[in-house]
Amino acid sequence: MANLATKPYVIGIDMGGTNTAFGIVDARGNVIASDSIKTGKHSDINDYIDELYTEITRIIVANDAVDKINGIGIGAPNANYYTGIIEDGVNLPWPTPIPLAELITEKFGIPCVITNDANAAAIGEMTYGVARGMKDFIMITLGTGVGSGIVINGQMVYGHDGFAGELGHVVMKRNNGRMCGCGRTGCLEAYCSATGVARTAREFLDIRTDESKLRELDADKITSKDVYDCAVAGDKLAKEIFEYTGTILGEALADFTTFSSPEAFVLFGGLTKSGDLIMKPVRDAFEKNVMKVFKGKVKILISELKESDAAVLGASALGWEVKE
Secondary structure, eight states, X not given: OTTTTTOOEEEEEEEOSSEEEEEEEEXXXXXXXXXXXXXXGOSSHHHHHHHHXXXXXXXXXXXXXXXXXXXXXXXXXXXXXXXXXXXXXXXXXXXXXXXXXXXXXXXXXXXXXXXXXXXXXXXXXHHHSTTTTOSSEEEEEESSSEEEEEEEXXXXXXTTTSOOOOGGGSBSOOSSOOBOTTSOBSBTHHHXXXXXXXXXXXXXXXHXXXXXXXXXXXXXXXXXXXXXXXXXXXXXXHHHHHHHHHHHHHHHHHHHHHHHOOSEEEEESGGGGGTHHHHHHHHHHHHHHSOGGGTTTOEEEEOOSOHHHHHHHHHHHHGGGOOO
């Protein structure tokens, strides 16, 4: 970051299946300006990049940031840090592979680095968040799926092919596990994502006879937010759903600890807003299952990055990595 005096900003781009958010970020992690476009608006990737260029250029000019951008960082589904290519664009409207880093660099004339969204979140946490100063931690993102970013000795772990860190697809239920979107069964993601919580609710309602406010809802449309609202209102079954979810996640974190002995796990995403409903069973199950040598050494933290800015911040942190 030797050139901060002349290029004090980076651009962060979070490419989701529905929306693409972007912003100008300074070295302290302040989002100077941000906006978004619809990812699926264009059937051609080049038309999408043209609109992205127009909108990002607009906020660069409006914020006196012309020629002050050090680099561009992008977090995107299945984006490969090594190659700069989106290998398999799950939920994206264009055929893959997409040489995204190359296309963006050519369009903007600014160096671009990409990685997958969970790795971007980990880099953002290490650069701007609760993991600042940590050299060994694991980021777990709890959203529609379960993602992870692993940092060891201050370095993001990418593996030999760029796809390391798929802890959401560690199998937690070997026998009769739920089908996961990855094609395997019993994955952590199938239980501890927001969609996993909704699936647990439907299972519990089907096999249990307890009274519950959840029975007043259309079972096929139940969301994790519905379960949370019922739990806060004192619903016993809803509380047990969070207990079940948190226990599986805590057991998984105990196992992950044996791999890299992290200083902390940082949890991010909508489910963390459930507070003690999920965090207490996570911590209890972790302490019950973690190896004795690791007891009392590993923190389980909740990200303090603003959710509205976190994705852009995470991606932007990559922008400081670019080489002149």
